[in-house]
Amino acid sequence: xGVATGAGRPTADRAPGGIExxxxxxxxxxxxxxxxxxxxxxxxxxxxxxxxxxxxxxxxGKSTTLTLVSGLDRxxxxxxxxxxxPVEGIPKGIGFVFQNDALLPWKTVLGNVVLGPMFRxxxxxxxxxxxxxxxxxxxxxxxxxxxxxxxxxxMRKRVSxxxxxxxxxxxxxxxxxxxxxxxxxKAIMSNELLALWEQTRPSVIFVTHDLEEAIGLADRVVxxxxxPGTVKAVYDIDLPRPRGAVQExxxxxxxxxxxxxxxxxxxxxxxxxxxxxxxxxAPVGGQA
Amino acid sequence: MTDDAKLAxxxxxxASGRVAGDAGAVAAEAMRRRRRRRLLTYAGxxxxxxxxxxxxxxxxxxxxxxxxxxxxxxGIVNRLVDWAExxxxxxxxxxxIWITIEEALLGFLAGVASGVIFGxxxxxxxxxxxxxxxxxxxxxxxxxxxxxxxxxxxxGLGMSSKVVLAAVLVFFVVFFNAFQGVRDVDRNLxxxxxxxxxxxxxITRHVVLPSALTWIIASLHVSLGFSIIGAxxxxxxxxxxxxxxxxxxxxxxxxxxxxFAAMLVIGILALSAEALxxxxxxxLLSWRPPSSAEIADAAVT
Numbered sequence: 001x002g003v004a005t006g007a008g009r010p011t012a013d014r015a016p017g018g019i020e021x022x023x024x025x026x027x028x029x030x031x032x033x034x035x036x037x038x039x040x041x042x043x044x045x046x047x048x049x050x051x052x053x054x055x056x057x058x059x060x061g062k063s064t065t066l067t068l069v070s071g072l073d074r075x076x077x078x079x080x081x082x083x084x085x086p087v088e089g090i091p092k093g094i095g096f097v098f099q100n101d102a103l104l105p106w107k108t109v110l111g112n113v114v115l116g117p118m119f120r121x122x123x124x125x126x127x128x129x130x131x132x133x134x135x136x137x138x139x140x141x142x143x144x145x146x147x148x149x150x151x152x153x154x155m156r157k158r159v160s161x162x163x164x165x166x167x168x169x170x171x172x173x174x175x176x177x178x179x180x181x182x183x184x185x186k187a188i189m190s191n192e193l194l195a196l197w198e199q200t201r202p203s204v205i206f207v208t209h210d211l212e213e214a215i216g217l218a219d220r221v222v223x224x225x226x227x228p229g230t231v232k233a234v235y236d237i238d239l240p241r242p243r244g245a246v247q248e249x250x251x252x253x254x255x256x257x258x259x260x261x262x263x264x265x266x267x268x269x270x271x272x273x274x275x276x277x278x279x280x281x282a283p284v285g286g287q288a
Numbered sequence: 289m290t291d292d293a294k295l296a297x298x299x300x301x302x303a304s305g306r307v308a309g310d311a312g313a314v315a316a317e318a319m320r321r322r323r324r325r326r327l328l329t330y331a332g333x334x335x336x337x338x339x340x341x342x343x344x345x346x347x348x349x350x351x352x353x354x355x356x357x358x359x360x361x362x363g364i365v366n367r368l369v370d371w372a373e374x375x376x377x378x379x380x381x382x383x384x385i386w387i388t389i390e391e392a393l394l395g396f397l398a399g400v401a402s403g404v405i406f407g408x409x410x411x412x413x414x415x416x417x418x419x420x421x422x423x424x425x426x427x428x429x430x431x432x433x434x435x436x437x438x439x440x441x442x443x444g445l446g447m448s449s450k451v452v453l454a455a456v457l458v459f460f461v462v463f464f465n466a467f468q469g470v471r472d473v474d475r476n477l478x479x480x481x482x483x484x485x486x487x488x489x490x491i492t493r494h495v496v497l498p499s500a501l502t503w504i505i506a507s508l509h510v511s512l513g514f515s516i517i518g519a520x521x522x523x524x525x526x527x528x529x530x531x532x533x534x535x536x537x538x539x540x541x542x543x544x545x546x547x548f549a550a551m552l553v554i555g556i557l558a559l560s561a562e563a564l565x566x567x568x569x570x571x572l573l574s575w576r577p578p579s580s581a582e583i584a585d586a587a588v589t
Binding site: 067070072090094095096098100102104105106107115116119120147149150163164167 | 474476477479480481482483484485486487490494495498499501575576577
């Protein structure tokens with residue numbers, strides 16, 4: 001994939017994008033009035049420019065972690081720091097790619113991509129010029145005037161990616177971004193994501209339940225326990241960069257070795273989560 | 289190019305040519321079938337109309353049905369021609385029509401504007417909705433047509449009482465839809481806009497309003513009909529001009545043809561308003577994917 005020269009430029013005013021969670025607990029009130037603990041005592045650190053993947057069984061609070069880092073929600077206890085500053089409101093330099101592409105269906109592709117700059121007061125003409133650059137980067141230059149419903153899932157994902165990256169975030173949060181894509185499209189999108197990331201090097205937290213995807217993309221893989229979620233283990237992935245094609249790296253001996261190691265740790269959590277939902281269907285918060 | 293390659297190229301060309309020909313024939317056949325079907329539909333509709341109107345006329349002609357009570361198609365047409373040429377008891381027919389249109393339109397605009405403003409405001413500010421909710425439910429539970437009487441006492445027999453009645457009828461429909469539309473906004477979209485740096489006002493303008501617009505526009509169809517009802521019922525209750533008054537007068541003089549004639553005029557009015565609204569809707573919601581019902585519709589016609 002060709003990366004246009006102008007769009008990926010690093011900006012001088014980017015805050016250093018380290019992320020740090022310390023003793024973070026998050027409780028929710030269930031509709032019946034009980035308290036449900038989604039995260040318990042989470043300690044996690046992502047160095048500036050690091051690609052960190054978070055894996056764990058369904059319902060372990062992976063997404064909750066992202067909403068806390070993005071400032072969309074506040075922790076019940078503990079501190080979340082972004083770029084050294086405690087998170088209050090939406091921190092500067094955050095980009096978020098949601099699982100369901102959060103594109104505005106009534107805006108065109110270009111209109112969606114330029115939302116970030118427009119909200120930040122960039123004049124329309126300049127915003128659209130940058131938007132077109134970014135559409136070029138993600139290979140959708142010819143679709144600027146289309147509406148989201150006219151695009152395929154993979155294309156919509158690229159629009160979301162461009163819409164998040166046009167703000168030149170120093171921190172990119174991704175919540176199972178490719179979860180809804182078919183396997184081939186997912187592989188292509190993973191490669192494109194890596195190429196983009198290597199251009200601008202934001203810090204990334206990439207939530208997924210696909211371990212292969214996590215290892216293929218990340219510098220570090222965090223395994224979380226079944227809910228209430230907490231960090232079970234952290235693995236540094238020493239596969240060399242640039243990684244190249246994600247679908248080929250899977251067959252390298254070192255990849256398999258790492259995969260085996262992490263899966264051992266993840267398997268018991270997945271089993272626990274499954275046993276819990278399969279048995280009794282008791283409220284998860286009961287034991288918190 | 290070798291001979292083999294040439295041969296291969298030729299064969300693919302002829303193959304694709306044949307395929308294209310087949311596709312053309314299939315398309316032509318499908319078009320022909322569709323045209324035929326459309327023709328049949330229109331013929332059926334015309335026949336139905338002829339049967340009803342003709343039957344009515346014949347039944348009254350042979351005195352099976354009393355034309356004094358039920359009117360007759362020819363009587364209705366004569367009444368309309370008479371009104372158009374000599375005017376009604378309250379001035380020309382066109383003036384009556386225009387008065388009713390004006391009342392309905394003003395009421396519609398006022399009702400839609402206030403409905404959208406209140407709906408969006410209550411949708412956006414939870415506290416306001418919690419405080420006002422029960423009162424709105426009470427007012428909504430009233431059969432609002434009876435408010436017409438109080439409006440006539442307050443505002444007199446002129447146009448304003450009809451405009452207000454039409455506006456009230458429209459308001460509640462639009463209000464509830466706007467409110468629901470705002471509540472129905474995809475939280476994901478709002479979260480995304482917040483992260484992209486949108487202020488509260490920008491979220492309302494770029495995310496909430498367009499999203500609620502689908503609901504609001506759906507309510508406009510119904511409200512347009514309500515605005516006409518409001519205007520005519522208002523005229524019924526007490527007025528100096530308008531189609532409602534024409535109907536009321538026809539009723540009081542046992543003029544069945546007059547009632548039907550005014551009904552016909554109102555029907556044409558409502559249908560044209562509906563057509564205009566459909567046009568507007570198509571323009572405002574052009575971003576939407578065609579729904580499956582619309583696709584089926586396109587296939588039939």
